Amino acid sequence: MPFLGASELRKLLKFNKIITDDDNNNAFNENRIKQAAYELSLGTQVYRTDNKDRKVEILSENNRNIDINPGQFTLLMTDEFVNIPDDKLAFISIKAKLKLKGLVNVSGFHVDPGFKGKLLFSVYNAGPSIITLETKKAYFLIWFANLNSSTGQKDLYSKNNNHHQGQKTIDPDYLDALKRNDMASPSAILLKIGEQKDYFDSEIRTLKNSLENDIKEKNRKVLNNEFFIKLVIGICVAIGTKYMIDLSITQLNVQKHIFENKKINQMQKQIDSIKSKIIPLQNTHNVIDKKNIKNNVTAKE
Numbered sequence: 001m002p003f004l005g006a007s008e009l010r011k012l013l014k015f016n017k018i019i020t021d022d023d024n025n026n027a028f029n030e031n032r033i034k035q036a037a038y039e040l041s042l043g044t045q046v047y048r049t050d051n052k053d054r055k056v057e058i059l060s061e062n063n064r065n066i067d068i069n070p071g072q073f074t075l076l077m078t079d080e081f082v083n084i085p086d087d088k089l090a091f092i093s094i095k096a097k098l099k100l101k102g103l104v105n106v107s108g109f110h111v112d113p114g115f116k117g118k119l120l121f122s123v124y125n126a127g128p129s130i131i132t133l134e135t136k137k138a139y140f141l142i143w144f145a146n147l148n149s150s151t152g153q154k155d156l157y158s159k160n161n162n163h164h165q166g167q168k169t170i171d172p173d174y175l176d177a178l179k180r181n182d183m184a185s186p187s188a189i190l191l192k193i194g195e196q197k198d199y200f201d202s203e204i205r206t207l208k209n210s211l212e213n214d215i216k217e218k219n220r221k222v223l224n225n226e227f228f229i230k231l232v233i234g235i236c237v238a239i240g241t242k243y244m245i246d247l248s249i250t251q252l253n254v255q256k257h258i259f260e261n262k263k264i265n266q267m268q269k270q271i272d273s274i275k276s277k278i279i280p281l282q283n284t285h286n287v288i289d290k291k292n293i294k295n296n297v298t299a300k301e
C-alpha cells in the first residue's frame, strides 16, 4: 500500500474532483501540496465545549478567529470536501505546530474509500495557553495511499451503511454529549484555583483592612473615653478638694464663732457681775448724797 508522492498527488488532485468546494468545484490549490501531503483548511463551523450558547459557532469574514481555551474540547470542520477514490485510503492529521502548543487530535486518523464530505476533527487543548485558529487557514494534512485493489460497491463508504457520508455541517448529535458543561483539565482547574485564590486573597485583604480600621476606630474611641474619664475624675477631684477646703474653712469659722460666743458670754457674765457690784455701791452713794444734802440743809439753818 504505497503512499502517493508529491507529483502523483499533484496529478491526482489536479485532474480529479478529490478536493472540492461547497459548489462541488475542484478546489485543488498547487500551493497546498506539502511534501507528500495536501493541506486542508479550517472552514466556518466550530463547536467549543465552553461556548456559553451551547451552539455551533459560524466563523466569517468579520469573525475569523476562534480561541480554544486550555482544557476545552472543540469540533472543527474543514473548509474543503474530500472525495476519496475507490482505490485509495487517506490518512489525516493536524499540523505539528498546533500539536506542539498542546492541541491533541482526538478524532480518527483515516478516511475510507468512497467517503465524500467535509472532515470533522475533534481536538483537545491539553496545553496551558489559549490556542487561536483562523478560518480558511491550513491546519490539517491529508495523505493518500493506493490500495492493492479497488474497493467494491458493497464495501465502499456509503450513505446507506455509514454515518458521516456527505457531512457538511456539524451534526447536532455530536453536540449532545459535549453540552454538559465546561471540560475540566489540570491547567483549567489550576487556572480556576488561581482565580479563586486571587478572589479569596482580595477578600481576605478587604476583611483585614476593614478589621484594622475597626480596631483603629475602637482604639480611638477608647482613647477618647480614657481622656473623658480622666477629665471627669480630674473635675471630681477638683470639686472634692474645693469642697473639703470649704468644709474645713466652714468648720474653722464655726469653731471660731463658738469660741467668740463663749468669750462674749464670759464677758457678759463679767459685766453682769460688775453690774451687780455697782448697784449696791450706787445705793450707798445715794444714801451718802442724801445725808450730805440733809447735813447741808441743817447747817444753813
Ligand SMILES: Nc1ccn([C@H]2C[C@H](O)[C@@H](COP(=O)(O)OP(=O)(O)OP(=O)(O)O)O2)c(=O)n1
Binding pocket: 107, 108, 109, 110, 111, 112, 115, 118, 119, 120, 121, 122, 157, 161, 162, 163, 164, 165
Ligand atoms: N476526523 C475525522 C475522521 C473520520 N472522518 C470520516 C472519514 C471516515 O471515513 C468516516 C468514518 O470513520 P470511522 O469509521 O472511524 O467513524 P465511525 O465509525 O463513526 O463511522 P461509521 O459508522 O460511518 O463507520 O468518518 C471524519 O469526518 N473526520
